Amino acid sequence: MSERLVAARAIGDPILVVDDQAAVRDLLTTILSDRGHRVVQAPSGEEALEHLRGQRPFSVVILDLDFGAGRMSGMDVLRRIRADGNDMPVIVLTGQGSVGSAVEAIKCGASDYLEKDAYLEDTIELSMDKIERLVRAIEENRRLAEEYKRLKRQTQYLEEQVGRRYDIVGSSEAIRAALARVERVAKVPRPVLIRGERGTGKELFAAAIHRASPRSEGPFVTVNCAAIPEGLLECELFGQEEDAFNNAPFKLGRFDLAERGTLFLDEIGNMGPEFQQKILRVIEYRTFERVQGNQTLTADVRIVAATNTDLEAAMAAGTFRADLHDRLAFETITLPPLRERIDDIPELADHFIQRFRAEVAGLVAHRLSPAALARLADHNWPGNVRELKNVVERAAYRCDRETIGPEDLDLIPSPRLATEAATATTHAPLLTEGPLPDRIAAFERQAALEALERCGWNQRKAASRLGLNYDQFRHLYRKYDLGRERPGAQE
Ligand SMILES: Nc1ncnc2c1ncn2[C@@H]1O[C@H](COP(=O)(O)OP(=O)(O)OP(=O)(O)O)[C@@H](O)[C@H]1O
Numbered sequence: 001m002s003e004r005l006v007a008a009r010a011i012g013d014p015i016l017v018v019d020d021q022a023a024v025r026d027l028l029t030t031i032l033s034d035r036g037h038r039v040v041q042a043p044s045g046e047e048a049l050e051h052l053r054g055q056r057p058f059s060v061v062i063l064d065l066d067f068g069a070g071r072m073s074g075m076d077v078l079r080r081i082r083a084d085g086n087d088m089p090v091i092v093l094t095g096q097g098s099v100g101s102a103v104e105a106i107k108c109g110a111s112d113y114l115e116k117d118a119y120l121e122d123t124i125e126l127s128m129d130k131i132e133r134l135v136r137a138i139e140e141n142r143r144l145a146e147e148y149k150r151l152k153r154q155t156q157y158l159e160e161q162v163g164r165r166y167d168i169v170g171s172s173e174a175i176r177a178a179l180a181r182v183e184r185v186a187k188v189p190r191p192v193l194i195r196g197e198r199g200t201g202k203e204l205f206a207a208a209i210h211r212a213s214p215r216s217e218g219p220f221v222t223v224n225c226a227a228i229p230e231g232l233l234e235c236e237l238f239g240q241e242e243d244a245f246n247n248a249p250f251k252l253g254r255f256d257l258a259e260r261g262t263l264f265l266d267e268i269g270n271m272g273p274e275f276q277q278k279i280l281r282v283i284e285y286r287t288f289e290r291v292q293g294n295q296t297l298t299a300d301v302r303i304v305a306a307t308n309t310d311l312e313a314a315m316a317a318g319t320f321r322a323d324l325h326d327r328l329a330f331e332t333i334t335l336p337p338l339r340e341r342i343d344d345i346p347e348l349a350d351h352f353i354q355r356f357r358a359e360v361a362g363l364v365a366h367r368l369s370p371a372a373l374a375r376l377a378d379h380n381w382p383g384n385v386r387e388l389k390n391v392v393e394r395a396a397y398r399c400d401r402e403t404i405g406p407e408d409l410d411l412i413p414s415p416r417l418a419t420e421a422a423t424a425t426t427h428a429p430l431l432t433e434g435p436l437p438d439r440i441a442a443f444e445r446q447a448a449l450e451a452l453e454r455c456g457w458n459q460r461k462a463a464s465r466l467g468l469n470y471d472q473f474r475h476l477y478r479k480y481d482l483g484r485e486r487p488g489a490q491e
């Protein structure tokens, strides 16, 4: 008994019993009250609808089908309830042996039916167990729908808070043009190549393409081609079949993980020639094989590639396949360096401060003074947006006033000098004066550049000339943007 009461109370709202015979209504009321339900009675279909359209919610309706000639039938009431968009459970009462009308009622959306016979008392007990489960399921659904709505409102709010659709900040002409390309190409199932110096937002834009695409519900998987040794890249990308001989287990590759989503191939300029051939094949024919596998698999994956290397130079030198470039560059999005869009700096700096404040409790600083902004605009930003983010966050963290001044910014004292140093081919003044780290950097850059020049711009040869491995040399090449020094390079 006590168990029943708990179940009944969980349902809460009263049950509406609709029947023209007072004896049936009373019988049902007694049974239902015994189970702990509250009951409201209605003698006709019209009155039932009046109750249902009122303020009071009901958990279940038990509805007679036959109210006599000239009266609204139970079936009409049921249809009206459903037409009003009400999904509450309705149990219909049918006369003895009228299976046909029961079937029709179920078709019209009744949850169950009861035969009005001598056993009504027993059958309603059985039916109520079922109904109570049904009502609980409906209530749970309603609760989940509410929860979903609440979460959706919250996400929308967060998106508005961040302010921009893809977290991409900047209203310069260049950024707006790049965003327009994102929107346009996102829907087209072809590869996209994103180019730009380090820290310009290539990965952020790759993610934006994914989010704006019809694959946005699918996975966004990243592979940094430069970080994975050439020998392991194939297994990493295509996976591997179990190999009992070498005791290697089965492994899914990134192409598997990115199925129906987007695969972001970062630093694509660093792939070896054999590998480029394999990537070309997946793009062209959408097929690949696992390491140790003999089955040809298909990949439903959209590829976005990024590079900050000088692909034209690499193609001229024969280290990057021109056909792969052509395939990848169905659309190319080139992100401009920050020094070429200094108008975006105030907006970006503010964005990073606000983000940082949301992440770290108790920060005092929340804005930059005009002088600090001027100082930022004057800097050369070799590390682009990532560098700006670091500089601004460090200043916000160190400063214990509300407004960050130029003295709080940790920038190289003379940005112009640093710019010149970074782009000049000779560094004699810097080698004999200035802070030691700058002098070391200048020396390192000059040594790498000289090695390149002496080796006809063959990076592998230059690396071995300096006693470095290829990855170490590539690091220097990117750090000092040496591609720009190559005769015939852009800019
Ligand atoms: N327009 C932008 N708006 C907001 N944040 C940005 C923007 N551009 C870049 N960032 C931020 O700057 C940092 C660097 O961006 P990202 O990693 O996308 O650059 P990247 O071009 O891939 O760099 P790398 O070549 O070094 O891999 C990230 O924290 C990113 O969120």
Ligand SMILES: [Mg+2]
Pocket (backbone or CB within 6 Å): 202, 203, 266
């Ligand atoms: Mg990146």
